[in-house]
Amino acid sequence: MDEREWLSGQFEAHRARLRAVAFRMLGSAAEADDAVQDAWLRVDRAGADGVDNLGAWLTTIVARVCLNQLRSRTMRREDPLDVHVPDPIVSPAAGVDPEHEALLADSVGLALLVVLDTLTPAERLAFVLHDMFAVPFEDIAPMLERTPAAARQLSSRARRRVQGRPTAPDPDVARQRAVVDAFFAASRSGDFAALVELLDPDVILRSDGGPSRAKFTFTLHGPEQVATQALASSRLSPFVYPALVNGAAGVVVATAPDRPLFVMAFTVTAGRIVAVDVLADPDRLRTLVTLPLDGTVGA
CATH class of the missing domain: 1.20.140.160 (PhyR, sigma-like (SL) domain)
Known part of the structure; x- marks a missing residue:
């Protein structure tokens, strides 16, 4: 040799x-x-x-x-x-691709990268x-x-x-998923009080729409603002695909089965959502997300 x-x-x-x-x-x-x-x-x-x-x-x-x-x-x-949301690693809800397991060890969620x-x-x-x-x-x-x-x-x-920022999700992905599912159920039914109950008092939502979707670039603080945005956004999301986003419970929201609108990564701690990071940049979504994933929840 x-x-x-x-x-x-x-x-x-x-x-x-x-x-x-x-x-x-x-x-x-x-x-x-x-x-x-x-x-x-x-x-x-x-x-x-x-x-x-x-x-x-x-x-x-x-x-x-x-x-x-x-x-x-x-x-x-x-x-x-x-707001800049880094490129998410989007995997089917059933599990992370083995190629990405080492990258996502030690709770390297999207919130930490932000x-x-x-x-x-x-x-x-x-x-x-x-x-x-x-x-x-x-x-x-x-x-x-x-x-x-x-x-x-x-x-x-x-x-x-x-x-000083919420970055580490609960280790139990199934518990994370239950909270995220409840979040979307409350959004679809218009239950503002239920949404607020799922959100941490210091919850933050960061959305990155990229250069072509400036209106989707913003930061929201507190349960009332985040819940109000969730109710408004539910009208835009006829398709919600459960996914793992950087190894944590998240979703891909789409306007059609093969047209992603945005990726949402949730940081769930102690049974409540402490952070939501949203990538809505269409240019990056085209290269990062392939639909459909392994399951769909209709809105």
Whole structure:
């Protein structure tokens, strides 16, 4: 076995972890795959001579690629939308595709990715690498051209922002689904009081309509606002497909069996909905959602 063949085999052995790092950094499965491929091209060119810890070295390369992408993304957003919902991973309600299981481990729901998107690139790298993958600050600091103490501060600041938002759903998906089903049953019947009862007092709804659906881009706070929007939206949704959205209970709402209108991801904690994240961007929906899924609830 020559050196390149050996290195390729080692890279494949680490690919799942590298994809998981990239996904948490970028919030998109497609961009994560691109970042991992870019990292392999760099590794292939450089070789691994003198590398003592191959796994740590590969993680560093992927993290640097992702950091560059985040910085480029920030520069391109001259007039950022009020809300940006990352690309969801939509699976049938029966279960997540095995290809995506590693990406969605540790409750990496859409709500968490929305909050990570509000961090600066440096904060996100420090938080993801240290808090999610236990990379020491001494290894993170050179990537950011900061001291370890400064990297620690970035991670701490990011952690406070993440912990201040509802991001982690209940672990029992069946219980999540029961709450989401009750939400749509109340919406269809026009039961405002029942809707409010299902919503946490601090519930937040974030909707991203993309450039072509600006009216679908907004943020709502509190049970009354969210319940009012749910009742209004129920008229637009003759088809509701149960789905897993980033591994948590969600739905795809459609105007026809093969025409998705939006994806809704729910964060259910202690039996109540604490966050709803909605992607209504038609351009992204066309590439991310294939209908029908494995079941439909008519409105």
